[in-house]
Amino acid sequence: MNSSSKKSALKENDGIDQPEAISSSSIQQIQKLRRKQPTADDLITAILKGDKIALSRAITLVESTNPDHIEKANQVIQGCLPFANKSVRIGITGVPGVGKSTFIEAFGKYLTSIGKKVAVLAVDPSSSISHGSILGDKTRMEELVRDENAYIRPSASGESLGGVARKTRESIILCEACGFDTILIETVGVGQSETAVHSMVDFFLLLNLAGAGDELQGIKRGIMEMADLIVINKADGDNITKAKLAKTEFNRALHMFPAKSSGWNPSVTTCSAIQKTGIDTTWQTIQNYLFVTKENSYFETKRANQNQYWLLETINDQLKNHFYNNSEIESLLEQNKKAVQNNEKSPFAAAQELLKKYFK
Template identity: 75%
Template sequence: MDDKNNLNSALSEKAGISAPEIISATVVQNIQKFRKVQPSATSLVKGILSGNISDLSRAITLVESTNPEHLAKANEVINACLFHANKSVRIGITGVPGVGKSTFIESFGSHLTSLGKKVAVLAVDPSSTISHGSILGDKTRMEELVKDPNAYIRPSASGDTLGGVARKTRETITLCEACGFDTIIIETVGVGQSETAVHSMVDFFLLLKIAGAGDELQGIKRGIMEMADAIVINKADGDNIRKAKLAKTEFNRALHLFPAKKSGWTATTATCSSVTGDGIPEVWETISKFLQLTNDNNYFNNKRVEQNEYWLLETINERLKLNFYNNIEIQALLESTKKAVQKDKISPFAAAQILLEKYFK
């Protein structure tokens, strides 16, 4: 085919337009140089205490890092912020995928900021077990709340943490509180494996449900229902209002089957619509009543003390695991041990014992 026919073909390519040379090489170098400069722990703390969101984000990134070199610096930042923390309400929100957690949080968070609250949303996204990547799309789903000057959204990958709670969420709460956020919302992945972790770092635990999906029967099961301080049936709008009210009645009956909580609080049920906003103010009213009760009977402070003890032990377990896998001698021995296990030359339990004895020598 000749050149003329090539130009008339639907498969022919048109000459592209080259990008204009509007980017200064000097500017690029300056940006790259700036990114390489790592602020000191003192600088980060000063920025966090003054409400600087950029410094808060950089500190959280430092805390989430698995690089052993960042550990000392991260601990310095956290310890300096501890005195300025513990002045917020921590709310955990969980529910199965598709229940509308992100939409609910956007509507609920916007209501709180309208009341003058400063809201930090710590959203945990599931990590792929294959690529180990995470979409981290919560800022996209909460497009209105992310533009609110009194709100801060920080998505984090769940990694290999059971139950979908990011490994460093507990420390991130401290940093957000020091930065002046008085309401911390933690959104779990909602995979149903273990909500115990998020329950052990919040003051109020909210379980989102939907009607008409067989979820009522699942809700009657123990476990997560016992941990919930309130059950809210979301998406109660349009043709779904009647189903939502029926689901509320069923959950309310189920709650009476459980023993009384140590807090003295009786779990409640409610319906809401994250789209229309119906029922959203009532959710905050419920949380406010819970806080009033638990502050009066001192359960609030006692629970915070118990949580600190729990996370002490959890951190020890985490550090031991991290140090074990970062040990040079273990890394050298691990691969050969894996191959021996794969070829059935040694049992997994005996192999693990050998590696642990080597580590603790």
Template identity: 70%
Template sequence: MAPPDPSALSEKDGIPQPETVSSDQAGQIISRRQKKPSPQTLFDGISQSNVSALSRAITLVESTSPKHLEAANQIIALCLPRANRSVRIGITGVPGVGKSTFIEAFGKYLTGLGKKVAVLAVDPSSTISHGSILGDKTRMEDLVKDPNAYIRPSASGETLGGVARKTRETITLCEAAGFDTIIIETVGVGQSETAVHSMVDFFLLLKIAGAGDELQGIKRGIMEMADAVVINKADGDNVKRARLAKTEFNRALHLFPAKKSGWMPKVETCSALTKDGVDKVWGLISDYLELVQGNGYFADKRQAQNQYWMMETIHEQLQRHFFSNPDMVKEIERQKTAVLQNEISPFAAAQSLMDRYFNR
């Protein structure tokens, strides 16, 4: 047998593959990534309803980096003349009440009326890992594809009430982008929900029937802040229980003091799953807006909220400056040690730190 031809076993040169991305194109991509848009450029995009520019601006506003603070403040200042032209609705309820499903059904109903809806969904942060799932866009898969809707999930962080630290500024940016209805979804219910109550025009509390004694919900301070209570998941076998819960809450609401707005909170039932009753919820909000805009309460409340957030911002900045000051960081550690060794009381240590801070 003849020996094999060595040339058949040798590797032949293949055809050289062209570059998928030329060096010039790669350089252009890198330069664009490194180039950060100016506050004016971002504002121009926001004023043209560019959601990419809006998202980048919100990221700047939410940033805790000091180098981003100046740019964020410039963007907010540019957006202020275009703000305050929306209806702000806060929606809260216990986990499992169906907030995301309701907001999607409600948002789709509003965009069907020709409105532009921005949803600011606050996602709870882990106290251990400090991370958040930010899965609201996944839950609202139909609304997220609506060209007249914008969904922005944000981590609650350590903020009281589950309202992201910069939610108030984010509202201003969304209004400047042309969104006429702003919906804020909070983490849950409780006394700390005053945070979201102080930045919206209408506060909606979602409840479900058959989840225990209804009086437990009535006792909460959250009821005093609610402008409407909506019994969700009123479908299937739960319709009868939902109607009974509506009657109980209607009776309970009459026990609370009258609101300064002159509005008597209402109770409705709805099913976010079947969309039944969603139009009635918007009818309630429309009736409320007609009343408070007519008697001047709407404008008065907006002014009071602006003053409230000015004071809250002062508190926040003082706290941040206090704990980030290098001299104070050292002194705090020294006072902690003294407290642990019972050399000084916690109250005296705190007073000493404050005296040192303000008399530096």
């Protein structure tokens, strides 16, 4: 309709129709979406009922960097906490190629077959670069993924190991509240992630292969020292003799380490994840460990210490972040780093200059 066709002394050109600020269809969509977003209480209730979708949503909140999500995640964790902790947490490590996925699938299936509920998490700080080298490809655990008593979640991504580790550790609480009584935490056998995982599990399992006589090469001492059990995988076919020899070698090497404060003597077993042999022995060993460490209270003490460790670790991390991400500090630090490297300033004088600036 053209207003100029009206019979009127006043002529006014038509404006262009303005669209509504928000279209009604958008409003409907948003409302629908909002209805779909469960509250923290909704999530807690669902998780406690064993709802895996709610569990996944809560873990997504834990992994988020959005302040609202973090707030909500904290509420969910706080609500789940009284129902968590009733589980055994098992760390599993081993260098790439050792067959971790196959082992976890076989071990997980065995556990669900004897009535356990199994959650599989991972700590892999490299996953944000490699797009999930661990557990990223769920098809590697086809059977376990379809098992209704199993829950598999790939490693959180993040820039720092500290961040990834925090997310995994909070996810453990959520999984436990959701009824999972056996938590497997996978990590790659290279570097600092092992220490992080070791400080969040009850039992640490090192997966290994029988090699060509030099089994001890290539495995970091520190990782061997952390292990409560070494499992030599691929003990099948022609490999059985080699695996048995490796078992003897590893046993001898373990013997050289000082006694553990857990009162537990680490041992070595063999298995074939593909042929599903030796899997029950692994579980039996873990059962023995739990018996020993619950009897001597080490189990409980260790968990309390781990909680305290993460409290202090988080504080220390954040204190450092706050300092090193300060824009004024950043440029001054670069100058000072150069000065101390060139012996123009003592490291302590340089540190004092920076700290004076920071605390001014």
